Amino acid sequence: MRKAELLLAVLSVLIGCGSSTPGVTKGLGFAIRMPPGWEIKQCNDDMVVALEAKESKNDNFRENVSVVVEDVTEGTELDEYVKRRVRDMRRLSEDFYLWGNSRATLDGMPARRLVYSITFARIRCKCLAFIAVRGAYGYVVTCAAEPHRFDRLLPLFKECVESFRFK
Template sequence: MFVVGCSEQASQPESVEVPVDTPAKTSFNGEEIAADGYTIRVPDGWEIVDEEKTILSIRSPLEDGNDTFGENIRIVRYPLGRPHTVEEVLKRQKSDTGRFMLIGEGRVDEARVPMTWMALTPQTPQHDKDDRVKIDFMTTQGNELVVLVAMAERNAWKRYMPIFREIVSTFQPPSHQ
């Protein structure tokens, strides 16, 4: 099953105003790379990470010696069985129950393909690694859901959102090239 959602008992997502014009610390003159026919522009300083079960993974540079996480984006795809719109997928994702709480959602209007996003965090963190926010940027291609999964620490996700949005806006599936 491809759905990872939020609990029905969770409070409503906060109204998240994600600044689009926040100056990013990352230079965006990086190269456009391709993997399995998908293309995306990788900002300067970000590294390509070899991970299993992903089309592509990229990670931001560590900010200082204390930063051990490195915000990242992984591109994965899931079979849907039949074509869905991104709005249908977002609605289905939000209605699923789980241990996650929806803390933000929206559209990426500047993207090359129709794309929505939702930010999730564990309702009751059980480990230090649970203090992270997972942002799913979702688009559909035929019978597949393609998710650009961004991860950031809870106290940094809003700061990284403009960078994530800029990266995912360059994403292009094979059929759109």
């Protein structure tokens, strides 16, 4: 999937696609427990987003947890894939700042933990992302919130990431 297509795909999930009930959500090679009471949108097996309810009718951003699965060349190194993802985020956003990039695990697999701020359509958010490569797929678990709500939602975001399982 090309980088611009990845952004378009994520945005299309936020606009439409099918909804499902909360609980364990399964996708292409993964399962994750999304936050209870959040709206789940899943277009296909390679992308799922959980959206928090709007705080008000004027709310322009819904905090979210997403999993995107991308085809990668078998044998792609994790650091190479992470560099590509960061480069694409810098290129596709109005403003991008990487606060942290550290080693981590995702269901026991080597991963990278990124914390960054990004702006799309003049809406700024702070994100926690875990990126891993398994076989011919890259997995990106992203938790996004408005900066003033991020710390309050961080424990919930961590629960979601810790529930992630490769299948």
